[in-house]
Amino acid sequence: MTFFETAVRPVLFRVGGGDAEQAHEFTLNRLAGLPPAALRLLSRQYAVSKPTEVFGVRFPNPVGLAAGMDKNGVALRSWPALGFGFVEVGTVTAQPQPGNDRPRLFRLRDSEAVINRMGFNNQGAAALAARLRDLGPLGIPLGVSLGKSKVTPLEDAVQDYLTSYELLHPYADYIAVNVSSPNTPGLRTLQDKSAIAALLGALVGKTPVLVKIAPDLSGPAIAELLEVCLAYGAAGIIATNTTLSRDGLAAPDQPRGTETGGLSGRPLTERARKVVHFVHQETGGKLPIIGVGGILEADDAARMFDAGAALVQLYTGFIYRGPALVKAAVRASGKATAAR
Template sequence: MERMLNGLLYKMAKPFLFRMDPEKAHHLIVDGLGAAARVPGMPAILSALWGTPYSQELAVDLFGFHFNHPVGLAAGLDKNARAVTGLSRIGLSFMEVGTITPKAQPGNELPRLFRLPEDEALINRMGFNNEGAEAMAERLGKAGRHRIPIAVNIGKNKATSNAEAADDYRACLQKLYPYGDFFVVNISSPNTPDLRALQHGDELRTLLDAVKEEMSEQADKHGDMPKPILVKIAPDNTEEQLSYIAEVISQSGMSGIIATNTTISREGLKHPDAGQTGGLSGRPLTSRSTEVIRTLYAMTRGKLPIIGSGGIFSADDAYDKIRAGANLVEVYTALIYRGPGLMKEIHRGLKSRLQQDGFTRISQAVGADHR
């Protein structure tokens, strides 16, 4: 009955949302969840409808946090931390907010978000549109503590050159350090000119050294231990590039990798909007992101934590990434197509797959394909 109700609610809402411009629908959902969470009793209703029960076998201990299960929300949905309370009630075990930049910026020209239903995909060229680090700090500060760990995804402003990029990432940490549980360095969006170049060569090493130094300074300032920092990479890197990236991230003392961001590939797409410029997410990214996870796990011998992201639409997709080497995974595009009931489906499915493989804890499945 519960599964039927969850499915029916989104089945009724989806045609209305999909008749709207994608970006307007996006804002309606995020702002709606933000407003709903402020209504007395509504967070409890959201939890009752879409929350996931605690299961010891799915719990993950990583980065100093206890995650109720391995599935969180990727960056991009709640760019300005407007709906953290609402989103924390729909069954996620953690979430990213952002990407945020030091200064507010409008992003790229409209239209810049496209649905590709036949491909179960999205193309976006948003361009880090956001209200700026100060606005996010104020909002997170007023919200107080949250039910799940919050990762703040940070980037550079479009007008900032790569030579000065480190200053932008440092500025984000300076403003947001007290409010994020951990941080994600985004150097892999295809929608900010030259941003992806920061993944390679001396630029990557220099940037991560600066971020690490700033994190230490902020920790000292607040009488705290440095918070975890992860690096989000693109799926379009060659094996040679991945090897270099993994080596530098490991040597820099970063806490882990998020694999992967959106792709610039358009292979196999059917929708007429396939030629739109931007980053592609969703089903077409499923196998490539899993391949990148598998490669990185082998390169780092499983010693560098990986959060897997890209094309997770089912428990099988999530479990494939975990067996390939992901400690945690993230969803985004599938929530648009399947609705929040997806979280309970993945939760149930992961428990079933653990039993089938004879595992008693999800941690036992991490990297299982390599053994």
């Protein structure tokens, strides 16, 4: 086990009496406050280079931080020092919103999983744009995940996304269109053919636009969505978001597994990999894929790359394994590439 797992994680898991969201906020605040000297030390320990180019963007390595970890971009200077080759902020909405009532984030330790029903809590697109403007160049590619404001009716979703897009695309290397969170009522209906066509028709153009899909879609539904993505010029697919399924939970976690929300972590590993493989096969490799879901070991990352992912992202794996996982996943990407 790593130093993070034996010494740091137990402390973080006790923050706030074990409240997962308080620990999350505590960690972000500490990372945001790290001085340059500390960032340089971390970078010497964790940064690893394996450059790759995907959808016209140059990445120093193919392992990124998934959306949801740093929604408002408060700790952006720290993520490159922890080894990430790119970072995705958000999901952000056109209107600031508090999200769902607390508690809304739950660890399932025996399953190495997390359930969240955050509900796109964020400070809004204008606030994020101002922060990114003041921050200046990050040094690694930045993705921005866009969602629909809860107060916006579904019939007005395109304009809502477009408002966020216009504010944020000048600061983004790519835009992620999140239509697959299970925590905003009706949002997943935007994965339907006509809805995603309207969204892509409005957003595709100035900055690469990727579509983030749910792991719970059937094969035919994914295939139909991919047809639209190819026809409307999407730059790629992010596969996958969290799942509504509770398959694969360890017995001690099953009572807490009844909490509503999206499940991430180890129970999603195999399903996410299968979706990545399906997307890669269905499109003949024409749509680059960011693979995300259940990556907790170097081998999980290697299998995701083998399935067809050009890049991968970490979220729950980072919570349980820490920054050593980032370096291990980058190294696994090299082995997976060499084996093809």
